[in-house]
Amino acid sequence: MGIVEAILLSVITAATPLVLAAIGELVTERSGVLNLGVEGMMIMGAVSAFAITQITGSPYIGMFAGVACGALFSQLFAFLTLTLVANQVATGLALTLLGIGVSGMMGESFLGMQGVKLQPIAIPLLADIPYVGPLLFRQDIIFYLSVAIVAGVHWFLFRSRAGLKLRAVGDSHASAHALGVSVIRTRYLAVMFGGACAGLAGAQLSLVYTPQWVENMSAGRGWIALALVVFSSWRPWRLVAGGYLFGAVSISQLHAQAFGLGIPSQLLSSLPYVATIVVLILISHNRRMTLINTPASLGKPFVPDR
Amino acid sequence: MKKLLLVLASTTAAIGFATGASAQEKAKICFVYVGAKTDGGWTQAHDIGRQELEKALGDKIETQYLESVPEGPDAERAIERLARSGCGLIFTTSFGFMDATIKIAQKFPDVKFEHATGYKTAPNVATYNSRFYEGRYIQGQIAAKMSQKGVAGYIASFPIPEVVMGINSFVIGARSVNPDFKIKVVWANTWFDPGKEADAAKALVDQGVDILTQHTDTTAPMQVAAERGIKAFGQASDMIKAGPETQLTAIVDTWGAYYIKRTQAFLDGKWETTSSWDGLKDGILTMAPYTNMPDDVKKLAEETEAKIKSGELKPFTGPLKKQDGSEWLAAGASSDDGTLLGMNFYVEGVDDQLPK
Numbered sequence: 001m002g003i004v005e006a007i008l009l010s011v012i013t014a015a016t017p018l019v020l021a022a023i024g025e026l027v028t029e030r031s032g033v034l035n036l037g038v039e040g041m042m043i044m045g046a047v048s049a050f051a052i053t054q055i056t057g058s059p060y061i062g063m064f065a066g067v068a069c070g071a072l073f074s075q076l077f078a079f080l081t082l083t084l085v086a087n088q089v090a091t092g093l094a095l096t097l098l099g100i101g102v103s104g105m106m107g108e109s110f111l112g113m114q115g116v117k118l119q120p121i122a123i124p125l126l127a128d129i130p131y132v133g134p135l136l137f138r139q140d141i142i143f144y145l146s147v148a149i150v151a152g153v154h155w156f157l158f159r160s161r162a163g164l165k166l167r168a169v170g171d172s173h174a175s176a177h178a179l180g181v182s183v184i185r186t187r188y189l190a191v192m193f194g195g196a197c198a199g200l201a202g203a204q205l206s207l208v209y210t211p212q213w214v215e216n217m218s219a220g221r222g223w224i225a226l227a228l229v230v231f232s233s234w235r236p237w238r239l240v241a242g243g244y245l246f247g248a249v250s251i252s253q254l255h256a257q258a259f260g261l262g263i264p265s266q267l268l269s270s271l272p273y274v275a276t277i278v279v280l281i282l283i284s285h286n287r288r289m290t291l292i293n294t295p296a297s298l299g300k301p302f303v304p305d306r
Numbered sequence: 307m308k309k310l311l312l313v314l315a316s317t318t319a320a321i322g323f324a325t326g327a328s329a330q331e332k333a334k335i336c337f338v339y340v341g342a343k344t345d346g347g348w349t350q351a352h353d354i355g356r357q358e359l360e361k362a363l364g365d366k367i368e369t370q371y372l373e374s375v376p377e378g379p380d381a382e383r384a385i386e387r388l389a390r391s392g393c394g395l396i397f398t399t400s401f402g403f404m405d406a407t408i409k410i411a412q413k414f415p416d417v418k419f420e421h422a423t424g425y426k427t428a429p430n431v432a433t434y435n436s437r438f439y440e441g442r443y444i445q446g447q448i449a450a451k452m453s454q455k456g457v458a459g460y461i462a463s464f465p466i467p468e469v470v471m472g473i474n475s476f477v478i479g480a481r482s483v484n485p486d487f488k489i490k491v492v493w494a495n496t497w498f499d500p501g502k503e504a505d506a507a508k509a510l511v512d513q514g515v516d517i518l519t520q521h522t523d524t525t526a527p528m529q530v531a532a533e534r535g536i537k538a539f540g541q542a543s544d545m546i547k548a549g550p551e552t553q554l555t556a557i558v559d560t561w562g563a564y565y566i567k568r569t570q571a572f573l574d575g576k577w578e579t580t581s582s583w584d585g586l587k588d589g590i591l592t593m594a595p596y597t598n599m600p601d602d603v604k605k606l607a608e609e610t611e612a613k614i615k616s617g618e619l620k621p622f623t624g625p626l627k628k629q630d631g632s633e634w635l636a637a638g639a640s641s642d643d644g645t646l647l648g649m650n651f652y653v654e655g656v657d658d659q660l661p662k
């Protein structure tokens with residue numbers, strides 16, 4: 001295996017959880033809800049995926065547990081912000097803090113346990129293509145799912161009727177309500193999808209990336225995912241590009257260090273963030289396009305008249 | 307009504323019991339942790355020390371701790387809270403708590419403070435540290451014996467003297483066995499991020515190192531080493547569980563004896579400001595069992611350990627050159643502690659540019 005392939009393999013592993021958590025948040029935000037609890041839902045997914053894998057012995061059951069736990073945990077946020085109309089920013093932050101705390105408690109008895117890794121699945125024929133095969137078609141199921149989810153979200157948002165309604169809810173909940181769309185129900189589902197994706201991202205952390213459980217192991221990836229959503233100006237494929245750009249820069253800076261290029265490591269470490277900012281500036285240059293893509297009702301509470 | 311009386315009675319009993327307990331006046335010994343007490347590394351080692359303290363002196367003291375306290379203004383509040391709540395002796399267990407500890411110590415002259423790995427003291431602030439570099443010297447020797455390619459990968463956290471000292475000691479140890487030995491250093495710029503530490507480990511392995519060592523806190527690099535079939539060293543705690551066939555040895559922090567000694571001095575009224583910097587000899591640092599290596603390597607490691615303990619061998623002893631080739635220590639001369647604690651240069655043989 002050449003060094004380039006090795007680098008690309010690490011990039012895919014590093015980018016997958018970012019893309020997954022971000023694509024879920026993208027759908028949530030497209031419905032007009034800002035959920036800052038991504039980090040919390042992710043870590044809950046990680047701990048439950050690891051715990052259930054240990055208990056059942058099957059990382060696949062563990063993975064589903066991670067998804068379910070993320071989705072369930074997000075419903076706490078949905079209930080507080082949508083039904084009780086609590087402040088979304090504060091509730092999201094609280095969800096993150098709660099997630100980190102609860103996961104630490106849940107995971108206490110699983111610390112230091114030998115993890116089980118989700119094994120790669122080779123796709124017949126495709127896996128034998130030189131170069132591309134080992135990279136893209138000998139991956140674990142979560143990678144395949146991430147690609148499918150992004151494609152699915154793109155199709156859903158821009159090609160399906162339900163997606164159109166969801167975007168309408170995010171752009172003007174009053175108009176959508178007047179047209180007979182159930183704003184609250186749509187948002188509940190969008191938040192749940194976001195939670196499920198964050199849970200899957202967490203499962204990737206504790207079953208693929210580093211198959212172990214340590215407290216707070218998401219280490220801020222939920223926040224990067226949140227930034228990616230803005231970076232992508234709420235468009236799925238741009239989000240994938242952003243996630244992989246971030247992953248690529250963070251992996252290659254490690255290689256640059258090991259190679260001994262002699263560039264200060266602090267500068268190299270900041271590169272992924274610098275790259276993100278530069279691209280953000282380039283994208284936001286066109287103000288009108290940004291405004292068109294931003295969900296206009298983002299973060300605004302909706303109280304239906306009775 | 308009967309029920310209510312019962313509740314009242316039991317509450318009174320409880321209050322009575324509480325005051326009864328405080329009447330015995332157990333001294334309160336408190337700890338401030340930077341991470342979770344179950345982090346599997348640095349903080350866990352301190353918490354094990356606290357438990358040993360409780361076991362040893364539990365009839366005279368009680369302990370209390372605050373975990374996951376971020377370095378910065380929060381640390382000040384946390385330390386102050388403990389000082390106000392009646393702690394007699396407070397251990398602050400991270401380098402970044404240094405200024406906060408000094409500041410609060412000025413406010414509470416009657417409370418004693420002990421700060422780990424720092425260099426600022428006061429009439430009521432002592433410092434304590436461990437000579438981790440002694441263990442890294444042994445690791446360097448093992449690495450030079452075990453590596454077939456003559457290159458080890460070093461995952462570092464931040465360019466502070468503590469870490470630079472470790473890298474230098476590792477290289478000096480390795481080159482005492484194989485003068486051509488090289489290391490590749492990758493700065494993760496974090497103490498704790500399993501994903502990033504794993505990425506750094508993968509990058510190093512992909513670039514051809516066949517031994518890994520780390521100065522970060524999680525077992526992720528050990529796991530990568532196990533997956534790729536190379537050997538590695540554990541950090542702060544015995545990480546053998548993460549790599550039963552991978553770990554050669556680990557530097558294990560054992561603070562318990564120090565905590566007991568200092569608490570006893572405190573109880574006896576003999577506590578004084580000290581700057582303690584102990585190592586293998588004092589048992590504040592121990593080596594995890596030497597495993598996964600041939601007998602001759604194991605023997606060499608054990609011999610070196612014995613020599614360091616007896617004081618016969620000091621890792622930072624000349625002839626040593628700095629990275630740029632200039633003389634640092636003449637043959638037979640050993641470095642003073644001040645230079646080590648402020649170490650901001652590499653020794654010869656480190657193939658990396660020190661971040662400033």
